[in-house]
Amino acid sequence: MLKLFLSLFLFYSSTGFAADLAKDPFSSVQWADMQSAFMQGKRVVFDARVKVKTPAYAENPMNVPVTIDATELDNIKQIIVFADFNPIPLIARYYPSNAKAILSFRFKIQQSSPVRAAVLTSDNVWHIGGAWVDSVGGGCTVASTGRLKADWADQLGDVYGHRWVSPSSNRIRFLIHHPMDTGLVSGIPAFYIEKLNFMTEQGEHLAEIELFEPINENPVLTLDFNNDVSNRLILMTGADNNGNEFSAEFKP
């Protein structure tokens, strides 16, 4: 009797649990963990309007390009990007307060995995999009190429970039010299850029991005700001987890 009761209880609790979790199109065994790690119990929907563009095969597991495009959604509070099967799943958190919901960068992948963007809208719903990336693996546990040379520190924090302004576009692309060490390589502690802030010269806040260990060495980011600040100088400031500070400016 007790057994029957217990099994009924387990049955109902498991179905209840299943109903709480949105059905993952990739059927990833990590999905429940991802949801509890990043979604804070809020409602989750899989949404085709969140586009994750990435090649199906990671030609270079240390540099997998991705473009996240959630511009079909409105009232976005933040976008998080993660790869279920990476040893460190979280890749980036983006807060586009006066920017478009589109961003691109490259990241390291350790094995074949779903790569997802979760977009939190102001009604407290997470909208999830994703793509599957196949990989022969190893992207997170290989020393950065800069580590093989002695002079990487000479260029640390140097920023190279360009800005594109047109009636429909207010885009910046830039590269920051940084080894972005994951801490997963023996003898090389985690060393990565943690945060970049973007504002106009007048102090209007535009966007903020938090980067994590899986972002590639010498990161290249592409961000699109709103058109109403097209004619303003954009200032970037940021820091890594060792306290090194970075800055750059993008003229219109």
Add this chain to the structure above:
Amino acid sequence: MKTTIKFFVFAVLFFVAINVAYARDFNYQLSAKKVADNTYVFVGKTEDFSFSNGGNIVNTGFIVTSNGVVVIDTGPSLRYGMQMKEAISKFTDKKIIAVYLTHHHPDHFLGNQAFIGIPIYALAGTVNNIKNEGAAFTDNLYLMVGDWMRGTDAYEPTQSVEPGIISIGGHDLEIFSYEGHTNSDMAILDHSTGVLFSGDLVFHNRTLTTPHANIAEWKRTLMVIKRLPFTVLVPGHGAVSKNKDVLDQVLDYLTWLDMSLTQAAESGLSMAETMEIELPKRFMSNTLLKMEFSRSIIHLYTGYENKVFARVN
């Protein structure tokens, strides 16, 4: 009675299954195609590496001279090299006396172990590249084609060779040292038959691969090759051709690739956005177009970005 039938059906299915398994027992089914006097090519599929093709995506060849057989490239695995040797022995009793490797990519040299004891020649740059990258290539191919690779190791060339004419058993073979597909690409022209083995400087109806490419050098090399006195072209991948237009196909794609990546970088596209640009119809007949274009972006796009970016701090 029913049981007997069941057993019979089961037995038949069992033997069919066994036969299918054996038919696919890592046999590359190599059959040599004669392309000129004494000259034969094993033409590979124009596919990517897979568990079903075992890496047989490459053209290798051999020339039967009066002194012995000269082999050009050894294929993707020890098994391929062994099967190549066996296939060659069906054509001639002559011994294999020399192996030439066109470049250091794994599908062209990982059959080397089958030729241990025979001099294996490559350009000095290729010898160096195999030393540096051979082991990693081997690991990668194990992941991509699986058990076809069993026993395969990166066996280095035994000698480096300088460009120039080598006369062997009535054939004048001219060794050329080029670059473009990699930083060390050999082409071999047999002046006696007019056959040019271009290695991967030429692909035919198969989209180019660019992991170590330098587009400007590659184009310069193709202009030089165009002027060589050959009548039969054995590309690294794709069908053998008697038509020099095949070179124009390669040039056309390289020119388009260079222009497209320049435009994409100048207009501010990310890598993933560049992968979505429209591909010209004239390249659609080349296999693996979309996939190789995406791979080329990973290989080459940072160079184009760096030309557009300027210091901003």
